[in-house]
Amino acid sequence: MSVPAKVLVIDDDADLRAAVRSMLESKGYAVAEAESGKEGLRKVAEEKPDLILLDVMMECDSEGYGVTYAIKHRADYEPYRGIPVIMMSAIQESPDELFAMSPESEMIRPDRYLTKPVNMDLLLEVVEKALAERLPRSVANQ
Incomplete structure (x- = not known):
């Protein structure tokens, strides 16, 4: 029996976390939650998620x-650099658009950017694709 892929949801909106948890758990994923960036970084190290x-x-x-910068570039998070980060925000402009002229834009770029309100079908599709690219098939398709 294979272990389900683990998704860490970092969001201060408890209702969104609950909705995402419900949807992902119904598809067989394990879900951990954090309500702040600080708690999220601690949970990255504790939970070792497959996707954020x-x-x-x-x-x-x-x-x-x-949080994205820490995971992708800080030495103490080096073991977690390969974890895909999917950013969700009410900000309509992607990081590429917001920071187009900034040399730091590469340092904070998530693997995917979705705008809120998040379409749950699209979110599931993006999660499944990111996990399939990162994990062996038996784990990603839980």
């Missing part, structure tokens, strides 16, 4: 970008 769903605006307007 991340809000941009939590305790501050750019908190999600700081």
Whole structure:
């Protein structure tokens, strides 16, 4: 029996976390939650997720970008750099559009960007694709 893929949902909106958890668990995924970037970074190390769903605006307007930077570039998170990060935000402009002229844009770029309100069918499709690209088939298709 294979272990289900684990998704970490980092978002300050408890209702969204609950909806995403319900949808993902109904498809056989294991789900962990965090309500802030700080808690999310701690859970990355504790839970070792296969994928991260991340809000941009939590305790501050750019908190999600700081989390993405930490996971992708900080030495203490080096073991987790390969974890796909899917950012979800009410900000309509993607990080590429917001930071097009900034040399730091590469450092905070998520693997995928979805705008809120998130279409759950699209979210599931994006999660499945990201996991299929990262994990062996038996784990990704739980």
